[in-house]
Amino acid sequence: MSAVRDWLRSADPVVDEPPLSETDAQRLRRLVIAAGDERPTSFAVWSRTSVAAVTLVVVLTVAVGVSRWWSPTDDARAVPSGGTAVTAPSSDASTRRQLQFSTPGGTRVIWIFNADFKP
Numbered sequence: 001m002s003a004v005r006d007w008l009r010s011a012d013p014v015v016d017e018p019p020l021s022e023t024d025a026q027r028l029r030r031l032v033i034a035a036g037d038e039r040p041t042s043f044a045v046w047s048r049t050s051v052a053a054v055t056l057v058v059v060l061t062v063a064v065g066v067s068r069w070w071s072p073t074d075d076a077r078a079v080p081s082g083g084t085a086v087t088a089p090s091s092d093a094s095t096r097r098q099l100q101f102s103t104p105g106g107t108r109v110i111w112i113f114n115a116d117f118k119p
Contacts, residue, residue, distance in 0.1 A: 096112060096113065096114050096115070097112070098110065098111065098112050098113070099111040099113070
């Protein structure tokens with residue numbers, strides 16, 4: 001550990017310089033205090049506000065898009081997960097029927113039964 005400390009001290013370029021004079025030290029202190037008292041420019045405040053507004057618009061757009069994407073349409077029926085089957089009635093229930101089957105893994109099978117089908 002002492003070897004690292006010795007390397008750092010030997011490589012320090014400021015170790016041989018004299019300390020700052022009192023006038024230079026006071027000048028630096030005044031500069032630092034003045035920089036801390038400065039008010040941010042109007043551009044900085046405006047840019048933060050615009051970034052916040054753009055972020056809010058993007059988040060709302062994504063939220064609305066996702067909610068529309070996830071909501072089922074009128075003609076689609078929700079198929080319960082867990083491998084259950086749901087029969088969706090069609091406009092002409094006597095000739096065509098539809099059976100949807102969905103598994104927890106995401107596999108989805110849709111059968112359409114047509115009484116008029118002839119191979």
